[in-house]
Amino acid sequence: MQQAEPEIIFDDKIEQEIKIEPKDWMPEKYRQTLIRQISQHAHSEIVGMLPEGNWITRAPSLRRKAILLAKVQDEAGHGLYLYSAAETLGIGREEMYDQLHTGKAKYSSIFNYPTLTWADIGAIGWLVDGAAIMNQVPLCRASYGPYARAMVRICKEESFHQRQGFEILLTLGKGSKEQRDMAQDAINRWWWPSIMMFGPPDDSSPHTIQNTKWKIKRFTNDELRQRFVDICAEQVKVLGLELPDNDLKWNEERGHYDFGEINWDEFWEVVKGNGPCNKERLETRQKAWDNGAWVREAASAFAEKRNGL
Amino acid sequence: MNEWPLWEVFIRSKQGLDHKHVGSLHAADAQMAIENARDVYTRRMEGVSIWVVESKHIHASSPDEAGSLFDPANDKAYRHPTFYDLPDEVKYM
Amino acid sequence: MESILDKIQLPGSHPAAGIIHYTLHLADNALVIAHRNSEWCGHGPILEQDIALANIALDLVGQARNFYQYAAALIAENNLSSITITEDDFAYLRAADEFKNFLLTEQSNGHWGTTILRQFLFSTYQYFLYRQLQHCSNEHLAAIAQKALKEVTYHVRWSSEWVIRLGDGTAESHQKMQDALNELWPFTDELLTGGLASAANISLDDTLIKTEWTEKITSVIADATLHLPTSRQYVYGGTEGKHTPHLTAMLKDMQYLQRTYPGVEW
Numbered sequence: 330m331q332q333a334e335p336e337i338i339f340d341d342k343i344e345q346e347i348k349i350e351p352k353d354w355m356p357e358k359y360r361q362t363l364i365r366q367i368s369q370h371a372h373s374e375i376v377g378m379l380p381e382g383n384w385i386t387r388a389p390s391l392r393r394k395a396i397l398l399a400k401v402q403d404e405a406g407h408g409l410y411l412y413s414a415a416e417t418l419g420i421g422r423e424e425m426y427d428q429l430h431t432g433k434a435k436y437s438s439i440f441n442y443p444t445l446t447w448a449d450i451g452a453i454g455w456l457v458d459g460a461a462i463m464n465q466v467p468l469c470r471a472s473y474g475p476y477a478r479a480m481v482r483i484c485k486e487e488s489f490h491q492r493q494g495f496e497i498l499l500t501l502g503k504g505s506k507e508q509r510d511m512a513q514d515a516i517n518r519w520w521w522p523s524i525m526m527f528g529p530p531d532d533s534s535p536h537t538i539q540n541t542k543w544k545i546k547r548f549t550n551d552e553l554r555q556r557f558v559d560i561c562a563e564q565v566k567v568l569g570l571e572l573p574d575n576d577l578k579w580n581e582e583r584g585h586y587d588f589g590e591i592n593w594d595e596f597w598e599v600v601k602g603n604g605p606c607n608k609e610r611l612e613t614r615q616k617a618w619d620n621g622a623w624v625r626e627a628a629s630a631f632a633e634k635r636n637g638l
Numbered sequence: 639m640n641e642w643p644l645w646e647v648f649i650r651s652k653q654g655l656d657h658k659h660v661g662s663l664h665a666a667d668a669q670m671a672i673e674n675a676r677d678v679y680t681r682r683m684e685g686v687s688i689w690v691v692e693s694k695h696i697h698a699s700s701p702d703e704a705g706s707l708f709d710p711a712n713d714k715a716y717r718h719p720t721f722y723d724l725p726d727e728v729k730y731m
Numbered sequence: 732m733e734s735i736l737d738k739i740q741l742p743g744s745h746p747a748a749g750i751i752h753y754t755l756h757l758a759d760n761a762l763v764i765a766h767r768n769s770e771w772c773g774h775g776p777i778l779e780q781d782i783a784l785a786n787i788a789l790d791l792v793g794q795a796r797n798f799y800q801y802a803a804a805l806i807a808e809n810n811l812s813s814i815t816i817t818e819d820d821f822a823y824l825r826a827a828d829e830f831k832n833f834l835l836t837e838q839s840n841g842h843w844g845t846t847i848l849r850q851f852l853f854s855t856y857q858y859f860l861y862r863q864l865q866h867c868s869n870e871h872l873a874a875i876a877q878k879a880l881k882e883v884t885y886h887v888r889w890s891s892e893w894v895i896r897l898g899d900g901t902a903e904s905h906q907k908m909q910d911a912l913n914e915l916w917p918f919t920d921e922l923l924t925g926g927l928a929s930a931a932n933i934s935l936d937d938t939l940i941k942t943e944w945t946e947k948i949t950s951v952i953a954d955a956t957l958h959l960p961t962s963r964q965y966v967y968g969g970t971e972g973k974h975t976p977h978l979t980a981m982l983k984d985m986q987y988l989q990r991t992y993p994g995v996e997w
């Protein structure tokens with residue numbers, strides 16, 4: 330079958346690792362895939378502000394307070410960079426918000442778990458940001474230019490997120506028995522959801538093949554997950570704590586850690602909206618947006634009034 | 639409802655360098671766009687000067703014309719210093 | 732409730748008492764309003780402004796830390812405590828009636844416009860205060876003020892523009908801002924009555940601060956098409972530890988971990 334000329338040019342660019350830029354011709358499915366993935370990613374950043382944001386006012390020292398506030402604020406920035414990247418594909422931010430609020434667009438399920446103790450802030454930084462970074466670093470080479478550039482900026486900013494989380498756990502690990510228990514409990518709760526963040530296993534991941542062909546994705550879900558498990562299995566030793574997996578064992582032959590079965594039923598339940606906090610998170614976002622409507626309208630009206638002179 | 643317009647942000651990262659496109663944001667007016675750019679894109683001392691321009695005012699060349707616009711510069715090697723063979727004794731040129 | 736002040740021997744007659752109290756007052760103002768602003772993180776009207784307000788909160792936490800650290804250093808220098816006092820002890824281990832912040836800073840966030848207006852009223856005060864403080868006889872306070880002045884200059888710019896935008900935006904925003912102004916106005920005169928600085932031997936021209944503040948506020952409020960309340964019903968007491976219930980509630984949240992698990996590192 331003969332391809333139309335623009336399609337040949339497009340394929341050729343992808344093949345040669347030449348970035349696709351906003352005005353370039355691209356297959357409609359590529360555009361749609363990107364919009365879906367980038368907006369989902371953006372939604373994850375801003376919904377992700379909520380569980381941690383819960384603890385900004387309760388951060389136990391002024392240093393931690395400043396760090397956490399800066400961290401959560403960074404996530405707002407990440408959301409903004411990503412919405413901007415998606416906007417180059419011809420969708421507006423309000424439209425994306427609408428998709429989020431109506432449940433049409435998804436966001437990372439991890440943010441539907443509650444933050445019960447201060448140690449959760451440590452576990453999120455170490456595991457959730459850690460898993461996010463593992464996912465995001467290859468995206469810095471994604472074939473779509475604005476997405477790749479947003480990811481470069483994001484990855485640069487992410488570098489302190491994981492460290493601050495690890496440092497929280499390290500401090501708790503060296504602290505009182507109550508603090509150690511708190512840290513272990515947080516790891517127990519966040520570990521499995523974190524490794525689910527890499528998405529379903531390769532054999533049941535519908536988008537992987539096409540996205541790899543388009544060089545939006547560089548590694549499969551399972552490859553990234555394995556890499557993450559290998560790293561965390563070592564890092565947890567430094568904390569003097571444990572990962573909640575009895576099957577976690579170094580496999581000499583594979584050169585990797587073996588790990589236990591993931592409960593995919595739980596994963597799909599949370600994706601479907603039945604996680605512990607799905608409803609609360611969406612309501613909070615919707616409320617913030619609705620409560621801000623008068624502010625946005627006023628600024629528009631003012632701009633028109635004063636600049637129209 | 640009318641969404642705040644989109645603005646493109648250009649930042650001079652330090653004195654002596656050009657302004658470089660860093661991304662975009664929404665703002666109701668130019669003043670706000672500059673402040674938003676400051677708050678969003680220079681939190682880590684990334685800049686000393688900001689330009690903002692409403693995205694709709696940017697006119698871009700079309701990728702379809704890239705061939706006719708840029709390829710002709712391809713065969714003018716004589717514009718580049720390495721095109722010229724000079725004896726090694728000639729210094730500082 | 733245990734208070735860190737029980738571990739500090741600081742009679743009112745001690746030569747360092749004035750400066751320590753004044754430094755804590757400066758710190759408390761910055762911390763309390765920073766904390767209030769930080770409550771918005773993730774809930775702002777649009778991402779760009781969420782980020783903007785977090786920046787202001789971060790500046791103010793930074794200022795608070797500088798002041799608390801200086802107060803802690805004064806305690807150590809003067810051998811006023813047998814234990815080492817830290818910035819966090821002041822923030823996390825004092826009761827509401829031991830805080831010396833102005834009542835304005837602790838008022839709850841209300842809507843976005845209330846928060847903006849509170850920031851504008853306070854930042855404008857802080858701006859004219861720091862402008863003098865940067866030249867005061869205490870070189871530590873002067874240095875902190877000098878550095879913070881750049882931050883505060885931006886806070887004033889950002890918040891005043893927003894007050895004008897919302898005041899002269901839509902009919903709804905205008906009404907909301909006028910209501911907020913009426914609500915916060917009773918807390919403004921406390922900013923201008925000074926008091927703690929002179930006991931610290933820091934000489935400030937309070938009259939000048941009052942004139943400059945009033946001028947700036949009047950012009951911005953006018954530009955915002957709002958009306959300054961004519962009421963002279965003012966409320967005072969923050970600097971003496973007589974606070975509104977808002978502060979108690981805020982501290983309950985803020986100090987929760989330190990109070991629940993005393994004496995550990997975080």
Ligand SMILES: [Fe+2]
Pocket residue numbers: 374403404407483487
């Ligand atoms: Fe992020």
Ligand SMILES: [Fe+2]
Pocket residue numbers: 404458461487490
């Ligand atoms: Fe992060």
